[in-house]
Amino acid sequence: MALHPTVAAVTARIVEKSRETRADYIRRMDAARDSGTGRAKLSCANWAHAFAGQTIADKLTAMDGSKPNLGIVTAYNDMLSAHQPFERFPDVVRKAVREVGATAQVAGGTPAMCDGVTQGRPGMELSLFSRDVIAMSTGVALTHDAFDAALMLGVCDKIVPGLFMGALAFGHLPVVFAPAGPMPSGIPNAEKARVRAEYAQNRVDRQTLLESEIGSYHSPGTCTFYGTANSNQMMMELGGLHMPSTAFVHPDTGLRDALTAAAARRAVQLARSGECRMADVISEKSIVNMIVALLATGGSTNHAIHLVAMARAAGVLIDWTDMDELSSVTPLLARVYPNGSADVNAFQAAGGVAFIARELAKAGNIHSDVTTIMGQGIEAYFQEPSMVDGELVWRDGVSESLDLDILRPASNPFDKEGGLRLVQGDLGRAVIKISAVKPENRIVEAPAAVFETQEDALQAFRDGKLFRDVVVVLRFQGPKANGMPELHSLSPALSVIQDKGFKVAFVTDGRMSGASGKTPAAIHVSPEALAGGPLAHVQDGDIIRLDAEAGVLTTVGIADLTARPLAARSAANAEGSSWGYGRELFGAFRHVVTTAEQGATVCFAVPTGSRGSDDTPPNPNFVDRTVDA
Template identity: 55%
Template sequence: MTSKPLHDTIHRVTQRIIANSRESRGRYLALMRRERERTPERGQVACSNLAHAYAGAGEDQAALVAKGGPNLAIVTSYNDMLSAHQPYGRYPERMKIWAREVGATAQVAGGTPAMCDGVTQGQDGMELSLFSRDVIALATAVALSHQMYDGVALLGICDKIVPGLMIGALRFGHLPAIFVPGGPMPSGIPNKQKQAVRQLYAEGKADRAALLESEMASYHTAGTCTFYGTANSNQMMMEMIGLHVPGAAFVPPGAALRQELTRAAVHRLAELGRAAERPLGEVVNEKAIVNAAVGLLATGGSTNHAIHLPAMARAAGIAIDWDDLAELSSAVPLVARIYPNGAGDVNQFQAAGGIGFVVGTLIEEGLAHPDILTVWEGGLAEYARTPQIAEEALVWLDTGDSRDLNMLRPASAPFQPDGGMKLLTGNLGRACIKTSAVDPARWTIEAPARIFATQAEVAQAFAAGELDRDVVVVVRFQGPRANGMPELHKLTPVLGVLQDRGYQVALVTDGRMSGASGKVAAAIHVTPEALGGGPLARLQDGDVVRVCAVTGALSTTADLEARVPAPDPTPEMGVGRELFGMFRHLADSAERGGSATLAEAGL
C-alpha cells in the first residue's frame, strides 16, 4: 500500500508521548522482561500445583502433562443478560477444539463481570459502572496469576470490559494476547426513529408502552448494540492497535465468517505462544496508542475513550493526555458518519467498507503509523483488508473504495477537516467536547447557568417548565471521587427538546456522557471535579457560563475565588455502592483515566 509521509502533527504528538513516557515505559518494559525471565516453565512447577491445574482439563489432561504445545488462557466476560456478550457462552468449548487442531490446549482461566450501561442508565447501579473497569482488570489479573499459560484470548466487547481486560492483561504483557469480538446484532429500527420516540416521551407525547416498543425494536437480539458508542469504538481501536484478527470487529454473531475468524484467532495465538512472539506489552506501544486515538477521532468515536485510552496507555507505561488528543484531533479528518454522528449504524458502516476502508485511507494519507507490531503478520496494512470465506477458506481481499459516501469518505475528501473532539479550558477547569454530532452553529453557547446535583433534578425542572430559556445546565458532583462518574445519557432527550424549541442550550458536568450522545454541546469530564472544592462547586444559579468549541473556552464571568464551595455530598448507599468507597477514595482525575487501581499501583 502506497502512502504519504507521516503527517507532521501525528509525528510530533507521537514523539512527545514517547518523550513523556520514557521513564514510565522503561519501568514497564523492565518489569515485563523480569516477568518473562522469572515465570517458571510448567515442567519446573511442583507436581501438586500442576495436578490442581490439570484436574478439570478432561481430554486435554494428557497433552498438558506431556507439555506438547502451548496452553492458552481464555478470559471471558460471558453473561446472557448483556446482549453483546451472550454469544460468548459457547466460545470456550469451540476454542478448545480449535486449539487441539494445532497441537495446543486451552483453558478458561477466569471470568470477569460485564455490566451494561444501557441497563443501568439513570439508575443507581450506574455509579458502579466506571469502577467495574477496575474490577475487570483485577479479575483478569487473578485469572492469569496461575501462570500456567503461553498466550491469552480475551473475550470482551463493551464499554468498560475491553479497557478492563486490557489493563489487567498488560500486567502480564510478556505473553501474547488477542482480543476476540462477538459482533453486532442485526439492525433494528433506524436510530433517528428511536431518538424521536425518546424525545416525544420526554415531552409527554408518547406513553411508556410506545417507548418500550421502540426500544425493543432497536435492541432486539444477541450482539453488540449497533450505534457507534463506546462498545463499537472499542472494536475499532483494537483493530487500529492490531490486537484482532484483521477485520474481525463488525462481523455478526452466528455468521460462518465470525466462526472462522475466531478459529483463526486461536490458531494464531497458539502460533505466537509456541514461538513466544509479539507479546502484548510490545504490541501496545506509543505508536499503537496514537493509532487508536487517530482511529477514534477519524470515526467520531465515543467520548468515554478520553478516559479509557489514557488508562489503558498508563497500564503499559505510556502517558497520553487531553492535550495530545486535542492536537491529534486538529489534524485527523472525520471520515465516517455513524449514528449518532450520522444516520446509518455499524452494520451499514461495515457494508460500506468498514474498518478496512478506514485503516486504508488513514495509512494512505499518512495519518496512522503503518509500521506497528501487530498480532498478525504484515503490520497495520493487513487491517486495511476485508475477510471473506472463499472456497471454504478464510481469505482477505482489498477493501476498495467506499460503497456509501454518505457514511464513509476518503481522508482526502472527509466530512470535516478535524476529528471533532476538542479540549476546553478556563476558570471552570479542563473538559472534553465532541463536536462531530453538533451543528457548528451551536459550538458556542453563552447563557445563565442552572445548577443541579442529579439527572432527576434536571428532569423535574424540565417538566415544570423551568428550563424553557437559554441555559447552561450544570450537573456537578458526578466525578470519579464523588460517585464513580456515571454516564448522564438520560439528559440527552431533555436537552435535545429544549434545543429543538429554539433555545441556546449546553451541558457542563464532571460526569460522563454516553458514546451514543450527541446533538447538544456538552463540556464533559470537567476536571478538577466538584468534590473537594473544584470550580464547579463554586458556581451558582444565574452565573453566565461560556462553552466555546471554537476557541476552546470553558469559563464564567463570576468571581469564583471569592466564594465558598458547595459542601461535598454524602455518598449514597444501596445497590452495592458502599462496597466501592475504596475506589472512590483512591480514584485519580478523569484526564488520567479516573482509575483507583492504576493510581494505587503508582502507574
C-alpha cells in the same frame, strides 16, 4: 505517505514523558518472559491441579510439557446482548487449538455490567469502577501462570478497557482479543431518537417507548449505534489486537465462528514463535493509532478517560492535550449514529475498518511501522475476511467508499478535524464531542442552571423551567463523588430544548455517554467539584461560555472562581447516598481514584504521601486539589 508532522510531534512528546514509566514496564515484562513459561515453573502438583478438570485427551497433551496452553478470560453473561454469544466461544476455541496440538482453558471470568440497563439508576455509579474490577479479575485469572498466551472475550463499554489493562500486566505473553460482533439492524436510529424525544415531552406513552426500544435492541450482539462498545472494537483493530476486520461481523454466522477459531490458533502460533507479545504490540505508536482511529470515526467520549488508563497500563502517559492536538489534524471519515443516521452494520458494508485503516495510513495520520498480532506493519488491517467453500480467506478491502454519506476518504472528509476537542478555562478542563454537533450549536453563552442530581435536572425540565437559553450544570458527578456515572438520561430533554430554538449546553464533572449527541456537552470537567473544582462555586444565573470552536469553557463577567478567599462564594456541599445497590463496597475506590484526565483509575493511584518507584511523573496540566471524599 510520510507521517503527518503533528502526529510525529505528539508521538515524540508522549515517548519523552513516558520514558521512565515505559522503560520500567518493559523491564518488568522482559523479566517475566526471561523467567520461562509458566508451565515450566509449576510443580507437578501445581500442574495436576491446573488440569484436574480437563478431558483425558487434554490431560495427555498437557503432560507432554511442550504444548502451548491458551488461557481464556471471558466476560460472558447472557444479560448483555453483546456478550451472550461468548457462551459458546470456549468450545469453539478448545476445538480449534486441539487441531494444532495445544490446549485452552477458561482461566477466569470478569464482571460485565450493562450501561443500557443501569442508565439513570444507582447501579450506574458502579459502572466506571467496574473497569478496574475487570482489570483486577483479569489479573487474578492469569496469575495462575499456567498459560503461554491469552485470549480475551469482551466487547462492551468498560469491559474491553478493563481486559486490556489487566492483560497488559501479563504483557510478556501474546494476547489476542476476540469480539462477538453487532446485532442486525433494527428500527432506524432517527425513529428511535424521535420516539425518545416524544416520550420526554409526554406525547407518547411508555408502551410506545418500550416497543421502540425493543425494536432497536432485539437480538444477540452489540448495540448498533457507534457508542463506547463499538468504539472499543475500532481501537482494538487499529491497536493490532484483533484478527483484521473482525469487529463488525454478526455473532450467529459461520464467519464469526471461523474468526474466533482463527484468533485462538493465531495466539497459539505466537506462543510457539515467541513473537508479538502484548508488551510489544501496545507501544506509544499503537496508542497514538488507537486515539486517531477514535477521532477519525467520531467515537465515544468515554475513551478520553479509558485510553489514559489503558495507556498507563503499558507505561505510556497521555492526556487530553495530546488527544486535542491529534484531533486538530485528524480527518473525520465516518458518519455513524449518533454522528449520522447509519449504524455500524451500514458502516461495515460501506467499507468498514479496512477502509478506515488504509485511508489513515495513506494520509500519514497513523503509524504504519507498528507491531500487531499479525506481525510487522499495519497493512494486514487493510484486509477483510470471508468464507469461501467453508474456508476462511482474506482479501483486500474496498479501495473506495460504497456510500459517501457514511464513509469518506481522507482526501474528502466530513470534517478536516476529528470528533473530540479539549475545552478549558476558569471552570477547569473538559472534553467535548463535536462530531454530532452542528457548527451553529457549538458556541453557547447563557445563564447557568445548577443541579446536584440528574433527577432534579429532569424535574426542572418537566416543570418547564429550562425552556430558555441555558447552560445546564450538573456537578458532584465525578469519580470521587459517586463513581462518575453516565448521564445519558438527560440527552432527550436537552435535545428537546435545543429543537425549540434555544441555545443550550451541558457542563458536568460526570460522563455523558458513547451516544453523546447533538447538544454541546463539556464533560469530565476536571478537577471535579468534590475535589475542590470550580464547579462547586457556580451559582444559578452565572453566565457561562462554552465555545467548542475556540476550546473555551469559562465564566463571563465574574471573578476567577479558583481565587482564594471566596468571601461571597462558599462551595456547595455534595449530597446523596453512597449506600445501596453495592455502592458501599466501593468506598475505598472513591477515596483514592485519580482524576478524570488521569484515567479515573484506582489501578495506578498512589496514596497521599507515598512516592514509590513507579509513580507517574507529574503532569504540568494537572492541578492537585484532591481532598478526602
